[in-house]
Amino acid sequence: MTDSLDRPFAPAEIESACYQLWEDQRVFHPQGGNSTYCIMLPPPNVTGTLHMGHAFQDTLMDILTRRARMQGKQTLWQPGTDHAGIATQMLVERRLEAQGEKRHQLGRSAFLEKVWQWKEESGGHISRQMRRLGASCDWSRERFTLDEGLSHAVTEVFVRLHEEGLIYRGKRLVNWDPVLQTAVSDLEVVSSEEGGKLWHIRYTLTDGSGSLVVATTRPETLLGDVAVAVHPEDERYQALIGKTLRLPITGREIPIIADDYVEVEFGSGCVKITPAHDFNDYQVGQRHHLPLLNIFTSDARIRDEIEVVSGSIGDTQIPEELRGLDRYASRKRLLALLEVEGSLVQTDEHRLMIPRGDRSQAVIEPYLTDQWYVRVGPLAEAATEVVRAGKIRFVPENWTRTYYDWMERIEDWCISRQLWWGHQIPAWYGPDGNIFVTRTEEEAQHAAAAHYGMPVVLERDADVLDTWFSSALWPFTTLGWPEQTPDLREFYPTSVLVTGFDIIFFWVARMIMMGQHFTGQVPFREVYVHGLILDGEGQKMSKSKGNVLDPIDLIDGIDGEALVAKRTQGLMQPQMAEKITKATRKDFPNGIPAFGTDALRFSFASIATQGRDLRFDLKRVEGNRNFCNKIWNAARFALMQIPEDADLHGARELLPPERWIIGRLQEAEASVNDAIEQYRFADAAHALYQFFWNDYCDWYIELSKTVLRPESSFSAAEIRGSRYTLLAVLEAALRLAHPFMPFLTETLWQRVAERLGKEGKTIALTAYPVADLQRVDQEADADLAWLMAFVGALRSVRGEMDIAPSRELPVLLQGGKDSDRERLERLSVWLRSLARMGEVEWLAAKAEGPPAALQLLGELRILVPLAGLIDVDAEYQRLSKEEARLQGEQDKVQKRLAQPSFRERAPAEVVAKEEARVQELTNALQELAEQRRRLDALR
């Protein structure tokens, strides 16, 4: 540990030493306790780097984890990383391409070797960054979705689901990414409105009696048309249903069918039906037993010949000039042909939803392929039920509805991907295509031998599983499943899942389905759904916008040009670089100062409200860095006040300030605990901030100076009480703050605890404070409220009248109760030091005092004589303003009281309160008016 506190707060100096201490002491290993607490880290991409969203989420998890650990629970925060199939494979492919190599030239095993190599190189990065954040994961248990144990579990799950008929293989339309050349799930497709056209194309009736016009946004699929559909009740086309049309270009004959999928109002009310290239048309095709004609290759080019997947047609020829053309080139060409033919009757601008792959951004093509699916119906039902039954609670609760809605409409999950990086599907094919799904190749061989009556050569399915398949198992596979390990027994179901709403469907729902199915228990009891971190302008942070902040830069600081370089390097659109450079130089002319981890963490906690979007403002971090500094200096002060040889454990007597601050501490403890329990991190942070800065520093430290100063007239027991309280309250506050600011609190605690003679190697394993509200002392609270109001009154006079702080204020008192006199006796020593109150004199009740500034403290009149001190005009104005304010309030209250219905219906205590208030206001107004008259005479 760094030793000297004789310097300003310097986070960089303390952070690494603290983390070292925690790891050396094995602080993060589960230990002790009769109850358990467990959080699963949502596994980040193994080759990724920490972004603001991670840092935010990790901070919240760490707060929960550290508090639970300090509460003495056996606590595990399980870390690990995800192989992130598509993302990682794309990245490695891009790197290879930069070196002039291609995935397919390398071949599967050589390519995979390259990916593993990349994983080894960049794999530890994100966990090192998490350590910088202070994350208290048990790193000795770190897992990776592709490591041996987890892969084994994935196979086990696949095989079991297959045996139960919940996994099947089928040929149907999938979302096909023609760039990545793989199927993706519904969730990986993001549709957004884009500009396009609506083409109107004429199809002529084969009997020569006329024609129809169909409207389409995808003319290039025309070659795959198998029918034209109209609405069954559409009067315009009644007579045509059942007739046939001639497809433009090729002249193939197709029927006119009736299906109520067609919207009468849209376009011409006629829809071309292309079952192999459109999800709706597929349904229509199924209903009407139409052929399935595939016209595209896997990279979305026109085939050389139509592939008849089912049904039959006469001619499968494709015009030579279209063959091999990309879908957009073929669209252009085909439109030209239609134009020539005279079939293109109209072209309209049209906005439509374009589906794109969330990784590649390629336009997704509905494409007929063989894929593996999870039959989610039964799983979803069970997963809905556990939420309904309250076994899983969403926080905030309104996400429950989103969850239900999705679960009700969920479709089977396409889990196979035509990638190489991932868990290869444990399925083997016999020579005749028979499928053997087994745990190992040997088992498949046995099964095949039994099936065919002789050994055969099997071919393994080349596909891998969707990354989210293994992620769905994360809560139990990381704990050793399928083995019934002690960890699994101890920590499963886990306590809470902390996650963003963007992956409720991808991940949360699937974990619930799989967890419930395979363990018979929910994977977690609560789901805390947090908001999304946006930049200061409310924009989503993204590399392409150039507004990304790196959490590590906020901790260590970064100079302006380095930040510019970082933001403009490796852009997908290099032309943005100039704009980003300009904006960055404007927003961060001096770069970013080093705020330290604790300030960053505290900032994350303080913006963690229940909203959906959370703007991240650097000013806030700066403010919290100042808070860290405040704590640092307060601790320095406390330690400085207490001589090395001071005996803190002799007889102690507690003065009102001590009794008061102890009470405030209890209330702060209650607020913080209560807030964390409800996942109200911002409230918890606020309570801490408020207590430490406003109560402890602004008032208590200042009050203690009076007792602890060298010429103090307080007794030894009182001084000891004050010294002890100063340190003990600080020590408790450090423990209370530790989950939020682990580094700062650890460093200071080492020194404070030593001085207090407290045992323990680290604050991380001390007891988390629990409020004892019995210790809130009503009398002390009343004393301090009086004292603070008195000090406030004098400071207000001083501030508004511009009286130098060095100048003592003489005070005249008048009126008031016995308690005011009694308190003045006991508390004036603090009034003198905090407000620099000078001579005090009591005036007789009716006596006419000298011209003075007036402040009211209940029935007590506090007068600061004007002679030589006060500007009469200024005080006159101040009084007038104050009068106006009170008058306004009095009017409001009186109006309320004047209503008979208020007296009749409002609770008696509310009425009494209002009456007391109006009385008080009336008195005050009288006093002020009188005082103003007196001053008026002097002007």
Add this chain to the structure above:
RNA sequence: GGGCGGUUAGCUCAGUUGGUAGAGCGUCGGCUUUACACGCCGAAUGUCGGGGGUUCGAGCCCCUCACCGCCCACCA
């Protein structure tokens, strides 16, 4: 088309059973007061998006409108 959020001080946002509107930042004035100028003291600032309703009483409950944002959805 359906659903969910949001609209409160110059800015960013709190406001949990309906009972006298708050914080941080910023602004203005003063201050080398024996931890901290990353500080201290004082001050200013809101028709709580519009309209209607319930209620003795509404920022909070109900209805409605407007604007902003997000998610879901098969009008080719």
